[in-house]
Amino acid sequence: MKTIKEIAQEAHVSEGTVDRVLHNRGGVSKKTEEKVKAIIKAYNFSVNPVASALALKNKFTIAALIPVNNKSDLFWKSPHLGITKAAEDVKTFGTQVHTQTYNQQKPESYLETFHKLLKEQPSAFIIAPSFYNETKEIVTILEAQNIPYIFLNIEIEGFNNLSFVGQDSFTAGYIAAKLIQPKTLETSQFLIIQSRKNITSNNAVFKRIEGFKNYFLKNKMSHNILTLEIESQDSKATRQTKINSFLNEHPNIKGVFVPSSRIHMIVDCISDQYLNALELIGFDNTPQNIECLMHDSVSFLISQKPFDQGYNAIKLMNDYLVKNVIPNHKIYLPIDILIKENVIYNENSY
Amino acid sequence: MKTIKEIAQEAHVSEGTVDRVLHNRGGVSKKTEEKVKAIIKAYNFSVNPVASALALKNKFTIAALIPVNNKSDLFWKSPHLGITKAAEDVKTFGTQVHTQTYNQQKPESYLETFHKLLKEQPSAFIIAPSFYNETKEIVTILEAQNIPYIFLNIEIEGFNNLSFVGQDSFTAGYIAAKLIQPKTLETSQFLIIQSRKNITSNNAVFKRIEGFKNYFLKNKMSHNILTLEIESQDSKATRQTKINSFLNEHPNIKGVFVPSSRIHMIVDCISDQYLNALELIGFDNTPQNIECLMHDSVSFLISQKPFDQGYNAIKLMNDYLVKNVIPNHKIYLPIDILIKENVIYNENSY
DNA sequence: ACACATTTCGTGTGCGCACACAAAAAAATA
DNA sequence: TATTTTTTTGTGTGCGCACACGAAATGTGT
Numbered sequence: 218m219k220t221i222k223e224i225a226q227e228a229h230v231s232e233g234t235v236d237r238v239l240h241n242r243g244g245v246s247k248k249t250e251e252k253v254k255a256i257i258k259a260y261n262f263s264v265n266p267v268a269s270a271l272a273l274k275n276k277f278t279i280a281a282l283i284p285v286n287n288k289s290d291l292f293w294k295s296p297h298l299g300i301t302k303a304a305e306d307v308k309t310f311g312t313q314v315h316t317q318t319y320n321q322q323k324p325e326s327y328l329e330t331f332h333k334l335l336k337e338q339p340s341a342f343i344i345a346p347s348f349y350n351e352t353k354e355i356v357t358i359l360e361a362q363n364i365p366y367i368f369l370n371i372e373i374e375g376f377n378n379l380s381f382v383g384q385d386s387f388t389a390g391y392i393a394a395k396l397i398q399p400k401t402l403e404t405s406q407f408l409i410i411q412s413r414k415n416i417t418s419n420n421a422v423f424k425r426i427e428g429f430k431n432y433f434l435k436n437k438m439s440h441n442i443l444t445l446e447i448e449s450q451d452s453k454a455t456r457q458t459k460i461n462s463f464l465n466e467h468p469n470i471k472g473v474f475v476p477s478s479r480i481h482m483i484v485d486c487i488s489d490q491y492l493n494a495l496e497l498i499g500f501d502n503t504p505q506n507i508e509c510l511m512h513d514s515v516s517f518l519i520s521q522k523p524f525d526q527g528y529n530a531i532k533l534m535n536d537y538l539v540k541n542v543i544p545n546h547k548i549y550l551p552i553d554i555l556i557k558e559n560v561i562y563n564e565n566s567y
Numbered sequence: 568m569k570t571i572k573e574i575a576q577e578a579h580v581s582e583g584t585v586d587r588v589l590h591n592r593g594g595v596s597k598k599t600e601e602k603v604k605a606i607i608k609a610y611n612f613s614v615n616p617v618a619s620a621l622a623l624k625n626k627f628t629i630a631a632l633i634p635v636n637n638k639s640d641l642f643w644k645s646p647h648l649g650i651t652k653a654a655e656d657v658k659t660f661g662t663q664v665h666t667q668t669y670n671q672q673k674p675e676s677y678l679e680t681f682h683k684l685l686k687e688q689p690s691a692f693i694i695a696p697s698f699y700n701e702t703k704e705i706v707t708i709l710e711a712q713n714i715p716y717i718f719l720n721i722e723i724e725g726f727n728n729l730s731f732v733g734q735d736s737f738t739a740g741y742i743a744a745k746l747i748q749p750k751t752l753e754t755s756q757f758l759i760i761q762s763r764k765n766i767t768s769n770n771a772v773f774k775r776i777e778g779f780k781n782y783f784l785k786n787k788m789s790h791n792i793l794t795l796e797i798e799s800q801d802s803k804a805t806r807q808t809k810i811n812s813f814l815n816e817h818p819n820i821k822g823v824f825v826p827s828s829r830i831h832m833i834v835d836c837i838s839d840q841y842l843n844a845l846e847l848i849g850f851d852n853t854p855q856n857i858e859c860l861m862h863d864s865v866s867f868l869i870s871q872k873p874f875d876q877g878y879n880a881i882k883l884m885n886d887y888l889v890k891n892v893i894p895n896h897k898i899y900l901p902i903d904i905l906i907k908e909n910v911i912y913n914e915n916s917y
Numbered sequence: 918a919c920a921c922a923t924t925t926c927g928t929g930t931g932c933g934c935a936c937a938c939a940a941a942a943a944a945a946t947a
Numbered sequence: 948t949a950t951t952t953t954t955t956t957g958t959g960t961g962c963g964c965a966c967a968c969g970a971a972a973t974g975t976g977t
Contacts, residue, residue, distance in 0.1 A: 220963055231927040236965065246925060266659045267625075268963030270617045274932045308568050309617050309659070311932095385912065392908045399749060552909040558742045559902040562735065570933055581957045586935065596943095596955060618933035621962050 219262050227260075228253045239264065275311040277538045279531060280339035282331055283369065284321035284347060291503040292478040292523065293318070293345075295564070296370065299527025300343070307535040314531060315339060322449075324348045331355050340538055342366040343530045346373055347419070365537065367544075369530050370523075373420055379537060380544040382530045384521040386421040389552050390428025390476065393498050396517050396554065397472045398432070398440070400496045405471035406441040410460070410483055412449040425476040425500070443467060457486045464491045472496045481505035484514045502555055502563055510557050520553040524564050569612050577610075578603045589614065616660060616889060625661030627888045629881060630689035632681055633719065634671035634697060641853040642828040642873065643668070643695075645914070646720065649877025650693070657885040664881060665689060672799070674698045681705050690888055692716040693880045696723055697769065715887065717894075719880045720871075723770055729887060730894040732880045734871040736771040739902050740778025740826065743848050746867050746904065747822045748782070748790070750846045755821035756791040760810065760833055762799040775826040775850070793817060807836045814841045822846045831855035834864045852905055852913055860907050870903040874914055 221239070225232045230249055237245045238253045245253075256262075281300050286293040297316065304314035317334050320326035328351050334342070335358070342359060346352040346368055356376050359366050368376070370383045397407075409426060433440045445463050447456050460483065464470055473495055475483050480499025484492065492514055499506060502520045509515040529548060536542040555563060571589070575582045580599055587595045588603045595603075606612075619625075631650050636643040647666065654664035667684050670676035678701050684692070685708070692709060696702040696718050706726050709716050718726070720733045747757075759776060783790045795813050797806050810833065814820060823845055825833050830849025834842065842864055849856060852870045859865040879898060886892040905913060 222963075232964085233927055233966085234925085237926085240965085242966090244925060249925085264965095265621075265963055267617055267621045267661050268932090269965075270659050271615075271621050271932050271934090271962090272964040272966085274965090309615065311568070313568075388908055388912075392906065395906070395908065549912050551903070551912045551914070553901070554904040554906070554909065556742065556745070556904070558738055558745065559904065562738075562899050562901045564901070568933095572933075582934085583936085583957060584955085587956090590935085592936095594955060599955085614935095615933055618962095619935075621932090621964090622934040622936085624962060 219260050224256055224262055228256050275539055277312045277340040279314045279341045279534050280334040281316040281343040282334060283318055283345040285318040290478055292501050295523030296527035299524040300531055303528045303531035310539050312535050321347050324351045327351050341534050343369055345369045346371050367530050367534055370526055371421055380533055380546055380548055382526050382548045385549045386424035387428035389519050390425035391432045392552055393474055393519055394429045394432030397496050397498045401471040406443055406469040407472045408470045409444045409474045411476055412447055422476045429474055460486045461488050475499040478503055481509050484509045507560055510560055518555040520555050522550040525550055569610050574606055574612055578606050620661040627662040628689040629664045629691045629884050630684040631666040631693040632684060633668055633695040635668035640828055642851050645873030646877035649874040650881055653878045653881035660889045662885050671697050674701045677701050691884050693719050695719045696721050717880050717884055720876055721771055730883055730896055732876050732898045735899045736774035737778035739869050740775035741782045742902060743824055743869055744779045744782030747846050747848045751821040756793055756819040757822045758820045759794045759824045761826055762797055772826045779824055810836045811838050825849040828853055831859050834859045857910055860910055868905040870905050872900040875900055
């Protein structure tokens with residue numbers, strides 16, 4: 218493999234000049250540029266990426282702002298792990314990653330944590346934008362400082378985010394309907410259970426429901442779809458009564474759709490007599506949800522490559538910072554259909 | 568990221584000494600060794616692989632030996648692309664990748680191509696071991712020369728391969744049965760169509776069939792499973808008559824299972840009258856197969872992350888060569904369930 | 918002709934590490 | 948204690964590239 222030095226000798230110029238034409242830095246006379254370019258082409262020369270990476274030694278910092286994961290909802294653990302793994306990978310480019318988590322129930326926590334991250338003067342942001350208004354506020358600050366940002370997992374419109382990494386929630390909901398529908402009859406009813414919080418805050422949940430309903434519309438099916446809202450602060454006992462009495466009143470319900478990662482909580486509430494007769498479908502391969510799959514209480518889980526979401530977001534941003542690669546505006550990751558048998562193979566980080 | 572220099576300062580020793588303990592070069596007193604090791608551990612330090620590669624002037628070469636992809640079976644295109652992508656990535660470590668393809672119908676081609684690769688004295692091999700006996704021969708040579716090798720996609724036992732990267736074919740077949748069974752009745756029959764070649768040569772096909780049958784056994788279902796073998800050298804007309812007349816003779820067949828990536832060829836042969844009444848399931852997201860999904864002639868495809876298989880195999884081997892990371896002996900990639908709606912999101916390489 | 922601005926080019930330094938070699942310290946011997 | 952041997956540690960150089968800085972060449976105006 219030729220080196221810049223050798224090219225320079227061959228062209229009777231200095232290494233600096235070769236460097237200039239290689240990177241179009243200008244300040245090279247037409248004549249010598251031609252000469253050098255000819256030799257570069259003749260030897261089909263390209264820089265040694267190893268040496269290049271070492272010499273560049275960037276010092277970029279990416280800030281990641283995502284929700285915490287708690288016992289009742291482990292979802293964000295995977296994206297976090299993905300971010301950590303990617304952080305390891307981009308180290309070789311001299312890029313550092315600072316991750317901070319916020320409380321998904323509290324907009325103040327979201328803002329606070331953002332400002333904490335901002336203080337370290339990061340070169341870029343990865344954000345899971347749980348709250349619309351607060352995100353607007355954040356984005357204003359970022360754009361004033363010319364800091365690029367990528368949205369993670371939650372797709373909201375009307376911003377100049379460099380990219381969105383996540384799932385096509387509408388289609389995911391549509392698929393949920395398609396999977397669960399054959400397991401029921403024409404006369405069956407479906408129940409959508411959601412927590413009130415999610416309606417306003419989480420766009421993904423809303424889109425999933427739309428997609429779910431759209432399946433029946435599009436295929437001209439007359440299935441009746443009911444909705445039950447529960448408060449996230451409800452005690453377990455309250456939830457139990459709410460859900461079971463609702464099921465009692467509507468004996469035709471054959472399928473239950475939970476458009477969030479909390480299906481294990483719903484399963485926990487439904488009494489066995491109903492559970493056995495119902496087909497349930499929910500989202501995300503959290504440990505608790507996987508357990509529901511294994512116990513046959515849940516038929517399907519739709520998963521959204523949570524690990525990859527975190528991993529890709531960081532990698533994309535790093536490529537943007539380091540190599541100036543502009544990512545696609547939307548990166549839709551696979552819509553994984555998980556059943557008892559394939560769930561164990563679904564996400565490994567080796 | 569800490570550097571050797573910083574570790575040295577921290578330990579009040581020279582960089583050379585840190586280097587010595589890092590690489591167990593010896594010639595370091597017990598006391599200082601402990602001290603340095605403690606600090607290394609405390610900072611969780613590891614050498615910058617890029618700088619290391621540069622200093623070492625690493626010149627690892629990984630040889631990849633995989634089947635060609637032709638018009639009738641595009642499957643191997645994806646692993647090939649994955650290998651190419653990974654090749655790009657590992658360049659920064661000074662690792663080169665040489666890929667050569669062989670004719671999957673001809674064992675001689677397999678051996679020949681291997682020897683061609685071997686001549687370039689690669690440091691490691693990635694092999695899709697299509698033929699058992701020839702693989703034995705190859706492995707003998709590799710082990711004599713102490714060249715590590717990873718098996719790709721085709722899982723065969725009894726070798727000292729560093730790792731296997733692919734899919735759990737048995738479970739994949741099992742899942743195929745689980746997916747297609749609900750779409751039929753108890754009295755229905757299933758048909759497995761395979762090409763004779765595959766029976767002897769391709770272990771994955773065999774395992775998929777086993778898994779498929781096992782589903783009915785395990786769930787004590789009385790479904791009748793028939794098998795039809797077609798010769799790969801048959802003309803299209805011959806195949807058509809064979810298949811259609813078989814379907815004619817067995818009107819109870821409601822599902823067709825094709826345990827290879829050739830389901831589009833089968834679809835091509837079945838006449839419309841049968842096609843509409845049948846549920847088909849096959850493997851792999853080749854463009855032609857995807858088209859069958861979109862046209863609703865095929866209900867499901869099981870996919871095996873072909874791109875990732877190639878990508879991961881190279882990356883694992885590179886990590887082994889460069890950082891001495893020993894991979895898991897088996898890397899089972901996800902068993903993807905593809906339907907019309909989620910197939911477009913399934914594999915992107917950005 | 919001169920002084921000066923502008924373009925074009927060469928040189929030097931550092932990125933983090935590996936490794937050869939020199940130096941110092943410790944141990945062994947006389 | 949002086950001298951030699953062995954063990955332990957420090958220093959210097961190069962891997963190939965990027966980039967800042969300064970030197971040389973060329974151009975401009977008076």
